Amino acid sequence: MITVALTKGRLFKDFIKYMEENNLNDYIGALTGETRSLYTVVDNVKFIFAKGPDVPTYVESGVADIGIVGSDIITEDEFNILNVSQLPFGDCHFSVAALPGQESFNTIATKYTNVAFEHFKNKKKDVSLVHLNGSVELAPLLGLSDAIVDIVQTGGTLQDNGLIEYEKIMEIHARLIANKRTFYTKEDEIYEFLQEIGVV
Ligand SMILES: Nc1ncnc2c1ncn2[C@@H]1O[C@H](COP(=O)(O)OP(=O)(O)OP(=O)(O)O)[C@@H](O)[C@H]1O
Ligand SMILES: O=P(O)(O)OC[C@H]1O[C@H](OP(=O)(O)OP(=O)(O)O)[C@H](O)[C@@H]1O
Structure with a gap:
């Protein structure tokens, strides 16, 4: 067995x-x-x-x-x-997403804090991470964070919440x-x- x-x-x-x-x-x-x-x-x-x-x-x-x-x-x-x-x-991917026109990426909300930490460390960018358990797209809409790191598959959730992808981090x-x-x-x-x- x-x-x-x-x-x-x-x-x-x-x-x-x-x-x-x-x-x-x-x-x-x-x-x-x-x-x-x-x-x-x-x-x-x-x-x-x-x-x-x-x-x-x-x-x-x-x-x-x-x-x-x-x-x-x-x-x-x-x-x-x-x-x-x-x-x-x-198949899907990790991305950095935010509202259109967002210029600073200092606070990042995500379920995936280690993935986000590594990504911004590799870019030599110091960010504050906010851990959420889901509905991560709410964070930039409500001003909890500048951006999110999250899974994107169809892109529908980002689109329906008025967010855009700034960077693709990695394939999943x-x-x-x-x-x-x-x-x-x-x-x-x-x-x-x-x-x-x-x-x-
Ligand atoms: N759009 C997507 N969002 C999240 N995960 C996805 C997506 N598409 C494929 N996956 C893959 O499916 C796996 C399980 O995703 P699923 O959304 O069912 O779980 P979850 O979001 O962790 O669970 P829950 O929604 O119950 O918290 C993920 O670990 C990921 O590898
Ligand atoms: O690009 P899409 O096809 O729209 O898929 C991406 C969305 O799906 C996942 O959320 P999920 O539905 O698992 O809910 P959650 O936010 O509660 O984790 C993920 O966190 C995105 O929000």
């Missing part, structure tokens, strides 16, 4: 869409049922459904053998895991991560699963 930690929310929807588009039908039925259960077992694979930042925690501990997580999560925080490979879904993709020990001790089962989902 192997345990696979899946990120709930958008990344899960992208994963299902990717499998549907590629006719990888082994797991779709079991994963898309109407239930609030947070795990399901299909043959030799147990899937658990977790919030993004918790997926590497499960994998690091060995409770899960492999995981699917956004690169945003493992860029923001360090985990003792194998960062195995990029997956062909979950779904990543396959693995436990440093069980990736080798359960190599055959993991390889078989990765074949079934078309990533090897």
Whole structure:
């Protein structure tokens, strides 16, 4: 038996869409049922459904053998895991955004304080960071910050709130991560699963 930690929310929807588009039908039925259960077992694979930042925690501990997580999560925080490979879904990017005509970028609101800190440090720019847990676009509208560092996918949220992108910081993709020990001790089962989902 192997345990696979899946990120709930958008990344899960992208994963299902990717499998549907590629006719990888082994797991779709079991994963898309109407239930609030947070795990399901299909043959030799147990899937658990977790919030993004918790997926590497499960994998690091060995409770899960492999995981699917956004690169945003493992860029923001360090985990003792194998960062195995990029997956062909979950594409978006980190950007700096603000109101049009904004001239100073001294205060930055973000969920991703480490990403923002590194970005402005590399530019040799000293900024104050304001940590928020969501709806980050509100901050420049209300004067809490000059700008934000946030994930942009369609650009719809920025547009609907009258903000524009000033700088793209980095691309984000779904990543396959693995436990440093069980990736080798359960190599055959993991390889078989990765074949079934078309990533090897
Ligand atoms: N538009 C987007 N906004 C945020 N994350 C996105 C977006 N598009 C793809 N992703 C990817 O999906 C992952 C999970 O995103 P999701 O929005 O479901 O979680 P979240 O915003 O952390 O959760 P919640 O909204 O419940 O706090 C992210 O870690 C990221 O890699
Ligand atoms: O470019 P878009 O396609 O509009 O996507 C980007 C938006 O989606 C995410 O927010 P989310 O909906 O997860 O809500 P949150 O602000 O509460 O995190 C992200 O933080 C942006 O606000």
